[in-house]
Amino acid sequence: MMLPVIRSGGGRRPPPRLPTDGANEARMTQGHPAAHPGDGQPHPPVQAYPAAPPGFPAAPGYRPPGAYPVGPGQPGFGPYPPVPPPRPKSRRGLWIGIGAGVLVLTLCAGTAVGVGVGLSERGEDAAPKAAAAANGVTVTQQELDDLLARHSKALADKDLKAYLAPFDPARKDLVAGQTRLFTNLGKLPLAVGRYRTVAQQGRTTDSFGRGVSFQLDVSFVHQFEGYDLTPVAEWYRWTVVRETRGAPLKVTAVTGAPAALGNSKTVYYPGPWDKWGDIHVERTAHTLVITDAALAAEAKRYARVAEAAVADDFAAWQAGGVTADIPKGFVISLVKGKADLGSLYRVNKEETTEAGVSIGMVSTERQNGVDIGGSRIVVDVGDRSFFAPGDTKGPREIFRHEVGHSLVASLEDADKQDFFDGIENWIVEGFAEYLAHRGEPLRASDRTAQARSLVRSGDWDGTLPSNVDWDSPGRVSFHYWLGHAAMTHLAEKYGEQKLFQFVTARYRGATADQASQQVLGIPLAQFQSGWTAYVRAQAR
Structure with a gap:
């Protein structure tokens, strides 16, 4: 892609x-x-x-x-x-x-990081590898894929508890923000709504048993029913932490994934569902008007003008x-x-x-x-x-x-x-x-x-x-x-x-x-x- x-x-x-x-x-x-x-x-x-x-x-x-x-x-x-x-x-x-x-440069950058880590690991001697297997802290791609699959399923099932599961409960502001996001997304006619890995940066393995923290770029692949011809995506950057061997993965921060080129600092972020704590949705025969709840009156007034246009x-x-x-x-x-x-x-x-x-x-x-x-x-x-x-x-x-x-x-x-x-x-x-x-x-x-x-x-x-x-x-x-x-x-x-x-x-x-x-x-x-x-x- x-x-x-x-x-x-x-x-x-x-x-x-x-x-x-x-x-x-x-x-x-x-x-x-x-x-x-x-x-x-x-x-x-x-x-x-x-x-x-x-x-x-x-x-x-x-x-x-x-x-x-x-x-x-x-x-x-x-x-x-x-x-x-x-x-x-x-x-x-x-x-x-x-x-x-x-998107291209961002992905390429992420890929380059991943390749570099992979080559480095392949060059390690057998003894350090064995030590890492016995004592190290590691996060695998399969674990990340499974995490995002559960997150996608929670959104589809409208299961707030499961949706919040990846986020560190000690980060109250983060949990509150993700709760608002979940509620906003529930107001939208999503024909498709799933999360996928784009790229990652940072250490996902520590041979000495120390915790690892890295950045994971995640795409929110979505499609509005009746409006989008194909699925499209918004990119987030998650900070993911594993504190000890066998500990659950925790997401400690979420922001927009940085764009490598162009006049935007981010990749299609933030959407209205991220930007506003409470969104208002107004639908006509051919428009889906999404605004801050504070602009609900304007949404009702101009939805008719937009429909006529x-x-x-x-x-x-x-x-x-x-x-x-x-x-x-x-x-x-x-x-x-x-x-x-x-x-x-x-x-x-x-x-x-x-x-x-x-x-x-x-x-x-x-x-x-x-x-x-x-x-x-x-x-x-x-x-x-x-x-x-x-x-x-x-x-x-x-x-x-x-x-x-x-x-x-x-x-x-x-x-x-x-x-x-x-x-x-x-x-x-x-x-x-x-x-x-x-x-x-x-x-x-x-x-x-x-x-x-x-x-x-x-x-x-x-x-x-x-x-x-x-x-x-x-x-x-x-x-x-x-x-x-x-x-x-x-x-x-x-x-x-x-x-x-x-x-x-x-x-x-x-x-x-x-x-x-x-x-x-x-x-x-x-x-x-x-x-x-x-x-x-x-x-x-």
Whole structure:
């Protein structure tokens, strides 16, 4: 399987709605790791994707697209004359790549440690081995597997006593936290919920009879019934202790497993069930909204908005005529504030500026070619770029945008994407923006006024923005608009079905030029030439 590199993907930065000074841009981010680990049947690494241990998610090694910016100051926003601020941007691709890479490196690191220990032990003389067998303290892999099997069974049986059995009863805070986790997990529609070993670090054997303490990375393999296409995984790091020969194993600490790569410090940790002592779960026909119990009122209010956004995006997808395995529903969490937005399903290393994010979850079992088994949408309902009092347009847009990222995430073939760059953001974000504003003219976008100003000023070279330049200061919102304009032009000139076919082809591994040739019948350069003229006409 592949290790997940956690990258932010599928989010959105808000376009300026009010006059801004370039210092307050919000964005929506789209992110999903790429890899396809196997639960017991690891897949060989392909291209830049390393393989992960059985039962663990592969590492997404490419940059996930999809995020929304929140105002000038972030890429895409800059000091502009008093105009409505653009909405946030999405960074889905970044999340994906990071997630995959993280998992990969983490697994590789753990494997290296295990191999080193094994080789060292094989090199020992027979006498010390005999002494260790007689007097030593040892923890075997079979013991760890059995421990996690019992832990998995306890969760499935809803047996709290058995679930808490591995945790040191003297660590009251740890036991209390695991009790809350058990209760939270019991509120969720888990079709799959099991624990597997990822890797371990530290001594598991002491020949002199002293106790051993080591770190065990554990994946929580889970699948939400009706939402995830395949099982996905969150990674924990357990500190495991055996004090004397024959003593029971004790877990004395639990945290998130550190990510080796990407902009998250952890691998899909913490989930809402870890982060909040009491979660509230709100379900609609196609959404599973999980929030802190303190946001139950917001969950009830915005679950209806999210459901309507899903219905809109599903209708667009059906009209697009593409046949593909897509999710039947989406898992959404609502937060208030950037601190919570940047610490759910990730621990952001960078400043969190987006207003929403779609994080792709790497499949632990690659089924029917699906690399991304599901996604987790997180939206900051405290962000005034989309959730100002009385604003009904903003919430609809951000949910449509993030759902749009999650809708096509499972189409992405990680093996055929560039490990470092991924799909072009003008396609990823442009498609999500198109869905956010579908049914409206391009001029209705809050980003249009700013974009027209830049085009009229002559400060634009007429080309599609590259991923390298995407976050250029003062340009993020403009780049979102250019992607939106590209998708709108494609739909108007060639038909909306061609738009969906083009995006699908790119996600499935065709280059942008190949997708243009296959779907539109022209090279990408010719499409870009027509699009440039279209953009300049929009700016008149």
